[in-house]
Structures are given as structure tokens and as C-alpha cells.
Amino acid sequence: MTELTPVTESTAIKADAPKTMAMPDAQTVTEVKHYTDRLFSFRCTRPGTMRFRSGEFVMIGLMGDPDPKTGKVKPLLRAYSIASPSWDEELEFYSIKVQDGPLTSKLQHIKVGDEIILRPKPVGTLVHDALLPGKRLWFFATGTGFAPFASLLREPQTYEDYDEVIITHTCREVGELTYGHDLIESLKTDELLNEVIGEGFWKKIKYYPTTTREESPKMGRITDLMRSGEAFADLGVPPLNKETDRAMICGNLAFNLELKAMLEDYGLEEGANSDPKHYVVEKAFLD
Ligand SMILES: Cc1cc2nc3c(=O)[nH]c(=O)nc-3n(C[C@H](O)[C@H](O)[C@H](O)COP(=O)(O)OP(=O)(O)OC[C@H]3O[C@@H](n4cnc5c(N)ncnc54)[C@H](O)[C@@H]3O)c2cc1C
Numbered sequence: 001m002t003e004l005t006p007v008t009e010s011t012a013i014k015a016d017a018p019k020t021m022a023m024p025d026a027q028t029v030t031e032v033k034h035y036t037d038r039l040f041s042f043r044c045t046r047p048g049t050m051r052f053r054s055g056e057f058v059m060i061g062l063m064g065d066p067d068p069k070t071g072k073v074k075p076l077l078r079a080y081s082i083a084s085p086s087w088d089e090e091l092e093f094y095s096i097k098v099q100d101g102p103l104t105s106k107l108q109h110i111k112v113g114d115e116i117i118l119r120p121k122p123v124g125t126l127v128h129d130a131l132l133p134g135k136r137l138w139f140f141a142t143g144t145g146f147a148p149f150a151s152l153l154r155e156p157q158t159y160e161d162y163d164e165v166i167i168t169h170t171c172r173e174v175g176e177l178t179y180g181h182d183l184i185e186s187l188k189t190d191e192l193l194n195e196v197i198g199e200g201f202w203k204k205i206k207y208y209p210t211t212t213r214e215e216s217p218k219m220g221r222i223t224d225l226m227r228s229g230e231a232f233a234d235l236g237v238p239p240l241n242k243e244t245d246r247a248m249i250c251g252n253l254a255f256n257l258e259l260k261a262m263l264e265d266y267g268l269e270e271g272a273n274s275d276p277k278h279y280v281v282e283k284a285f286l287d
């Protein structure tokens with residue numbers, strides 16, 4: 001964990017630094033970690049002028065292959081949630097590896113010192129500003145949908161605004177939970193966050209990982225576990241209620257739609273940056 005201070009020109013790459021870099025909006029990779037044959041995370045430098053709200057996403061990528069006719073190369077960009085918190089002097093991303101994916105078939109091979117393209121224009125709905133005040137905050141994720149919550153779980157405002165933070169993460173296999181599990185464990189021993197947010201802040205977190213296609217201590221889709229009441233019993237909380245509960249959803253499209261309908265049945269309404277309400281949704285990928 002790095003210093004809990006806003007990024008300044010002196011703590012990150014200067015806006016005019018790319019003069020020596022080969023790509024537009026280039027940032028340098030500082031760390032890469034592989035979790036499974038389908039998942040990895042990496043960190044890179046952060047433009048000194050870039051501000052964002054924890055939970056937002058940006059466009060990142062690499063230069064594409066030369067056009068066979070013209071020989072010209074164009075940037076190949078995709079949306080990525082920023083997994084690091086707004087105060088971090090570097091940026092972190094948590095990524096899928098799609099073997100025939102135009103971007104991630106290449107991105108999965110990046111190494112420390114390589115450059116990626118980062119368009120520093122953060123946007124998104126998974127932000128505190130889009131929610132009305134509440135007591136309990138739910139983060140619902142599948143797969144790489146954990147990424148924006150990796151940012152928000154390290155954001156002091158999350159613990160200032162809520163008494164309790166519940167993070168559910170549904171994946172097919174156990175290995176796909178490692179990034180989230182390790183991140184939550186790391187909060188317990190993070191001296192800086194414990195000092196800034198308050199000693200033992202992490203005790204507000206209830207982590208509920210589940211798998212659907214490999215044996216683990218808790219099996220099943222979170223939607224089914226909520227419908228049966230099992231998830232609420234396990235967590236020791238009542239079903240969601242619009243007076244106390246706020247939620248952020250980030251998963252595949254079917255998951256988002258199913259959970260959205262369930263939250264509406266509990267009486268929660270969808271919010272937006274311009275119209276804060278009880279829950280917000282964002283896709284973890286396009287289809
Ligand atoms: C708002 C938003 C935020 C996103 N944030 C992230 C992020 O933080 N991390 C991340 O890995 N991806 C994220 N994505 C998906 C990302 O934009 C790309 O789709 C992904 O990097 C694959 O790119 P590609 O060019 O290799 O393949 P694409 O041509 O983009 O995708 C090929 C196929 O791979 C599958 N796929 C794509 N992304 C994922 C994924 N994340 N998980 C499972 N299957 C997938 C889909 O079936 C898709 O049709 C996000 C997408 C959106 C819309």
C-alpha cells in the first residue's frame with residue numbers, strides 16, 4: 001500500500017513526460033500478478049493530472065497490429081474499472097485473459113517496464129455520489145466485476161458513510177476468488193488504512209464468496225442464495241430494505257438484470273450520478 005495522499009505532479013508521472021514514450025497516453029507497468037490461466041492484475045504509473053472517483057472506469061489498451069493495406073497502427077482500447085482507490089499514486093487493473101480477445105490475448109503478456117495506453121477520462125456509475133445515505137452497503141460481483149469494488153473497499157469514504165459493508169463475489173471456480181480474497185485479507189494488516197480510517201475498520205466488511213462449478217465452502221449463485229434466504233442467514237442480516245440498504249452491482253449482463261429485478265422487488269430504486277437513489281449497476285463486460 002502506498003501513501004494515502006492525493007496524487008500530485010511530484011508523486012506521479014508528469015503530464016508532459018510522454019515526450020520520450022512511443023505511444024500516446026503511455027503509462028509504464030510497475031507490477032503484474034497472474035492468478036489463473038484466465039485472470040491477472042497489474043499496476044501502472046498514473047498521470048499526474050488524472051483525478052477519478054473510486055469505482056470509475058477508463059479506457060486502456062495497446063497499439064493494435066499494423067493494417068495489412070496501409071501499414072498504419074491504431075490504439076486498441078477497452079473499458080476497464082480502476083481497481084485501485086482514488087488516493088493511490090499508481091493505478092491497478094484486474095483483467096480477464098480471453099485467448100482470442102483482440103486486446104487481452106496481448107495484454108496478458110505485459111511485463112514490468114512495458115507501456116500501456118491509458119485515456120485519462122474516468123467515468124462510471126459505481127460511485128458513492130450516486131447513492132443516498134444508508135447504513136449498510138452491498139457490493140454484488142461476478143468474475144472481474146470485483147474490480148470496482150477492489151477500489152471502493154480501499155476508499156475511506158466507504159467506511160465513513162456506512163456501518164456495514166457486504167461484498168458478495170460469485171465465480172465459477174475457487175481460483176477465481178483469489179484476487180478478492182487476498183485483497184480483503186490485506187486490509188487487516190494495512191497500517192496506513194487502519195490509521196487513517198480507524199483501527200479495525202475492516203471489521204465492518206462481511207465477505208461472501210461463492211462458487212458455482214467447483215466445490216468450495218459456499219456453493220451457488222448469490223441470486224439463488226438470496227432467494228432461498230440462505231445468504232441472509234449466513235450473513236446475519238435481514239433482506240435488503242430501502243431505508244437501510246444501498247447496493248452496487250457489477251457482473252455479467254444476465255446477473256445484473258436478475259439482481260436488479262430482485263432489488264426492485266425489495267423496494268430499492270436505481271440511482272445515477274445526477275439522481276442518487278438506492279442502488280447502481282455497471283456491466284463487467286459487454287455481453
Ligand atoms: C464498463 C466496463 C468495465 C469493464 N471493466 C473490466 C475490468 O475491470 N476487467 C476486465 O477484465 N474487463 C473489463 N471489461 C471488459 C473489457 O472492456 C474487455 O471486454 C476485455 O478486456 C476483453 O477484451 P478483448 O479485446 O480481449 O476481448 P473482447 O472482444 O472485448 O471480448 C471477447 C469476449 O470475451 C468475453 N469477456 C470480455 N471481457 C470479459 C470479462 N471481464 N470477464 C469475462 N468474460 C469477458 C465476452 O464474452 C466477450 O464477448 C469492462 C467492460 C465494460 C463495458
Ligand SMILES: NC(=O)c1ccc[n+]([C@@H]2O[C@H](COP(=O)([O-])OP(=O)(O)OC[C@H]3O[C@@H](n4cnc5c(N)ncnc54)[C@H](OP(=O)(O)O)[C@@H]3O)[C@@H](O)[C@H]2O)c1
Pocket residue numbers: 038142143144170171172173211212213221222223224251252254255256258
Ligand atoms: N470461468 C471459466 O472457467 C471459463 C473458462 C472458459 C471460458 N469461459 C467463458 O468466458 C465467459 C465469461 O465467463 P466467466 O466465468 O468469467 O463469467 P460468467 O459466465 O459471467 O460467470 C461468472 C459467475 O456468475 C454466475 N452467473 C452467471 N449468470 C448469473 C445470473 N444470472 N445470476 C447469478 N449468477 C450468475 C456464474 O454462475 P454459473 O456457473 O451458474 O453460470 C458464475 O459463477 C463465458 O462466455 C465463458 O463461456 C469461462
